[in-house]
Amino acid sequence: MDLTVPAYAYMFGFLQMDGHLAKGLGQKGRLTVEITAQDVELLRRFQKLTPYYSSITERVRSTNFAETHSSVTWSLCSLEARTRLNDLGLPYGRKSTTVSPPRGAFSRLDYLRGVIDADGSVGYTAKGFPFISLTTASTAIGTYLCQYAKEITGAERTLKRNIRDSIYNVLYTMELAQRLAAHLYYPGCLALQRKHNVADSLASWERPVGMRAAYTKRPWSRHEDRILLELSSPKAAGERLGRTTQSCSLRLWRLRTGQVPLPASEQ
16 A cells, blocks of 8 residues: 555545444454445445455445445455554544644655545535535644645635534635635545545636635745835835735734844844
8 A cells, every 4th residue: 555656645534534443352444435335336446446345235224314225245254354443543443633644755745635525515605605614533644634735826824623523624615715625626536426526616717706705824934024014104015015005014013013023134
């Protein structure tokens, strides 16, 4: 399982979120992954990628959401396979808060697509706006997504657990969601087909006429701070730096009151 190979990186990300690695007596144990029956093709792909015997079974049961729910479960018992997965970073037992990105080199975008396919969502809000999100209890996984997505979209996200169940909800909407979805769900990639289809559809969304443009935070550099202090005029600095007068006024106030450090030459 070479995680620099896109298919294996995706598979590992999915297993970290939706897989369960259990130990039995002695060297016994099992990896299981249960998903809705409509996504069985993904488990068949996993089965083909795995050079050990494994099985896929189906069951129908009642849930809190439906009287009858069909699911499929992929089971893998090989000790060698389980050892490899564990060495890469798939813990035995409960893992929701402790799981983290794999050790060593891996294909980052394919890994994150697996994470989102398992524990995230891709689609449209109630108002019809594109979104892509991840729900996770792991600080390491949430942080990694935020760092990676910033490279792709330029948008910063601050992780904060919600009060109700202490879970992180990382969300990107509109153009940011379009950009991230197009990057993660590239043509021909291994993915849940229904999510891949929705991700592809996000590209056709256009911001309604009159809707305020998306805002991406632009950090201040020391060079810009020096220019702002030299000009001492928010309006003049805004024209010089390509920023709004309001932004320059607030930054100048923060510099003068010590809320942010002065650039080196001004201290």
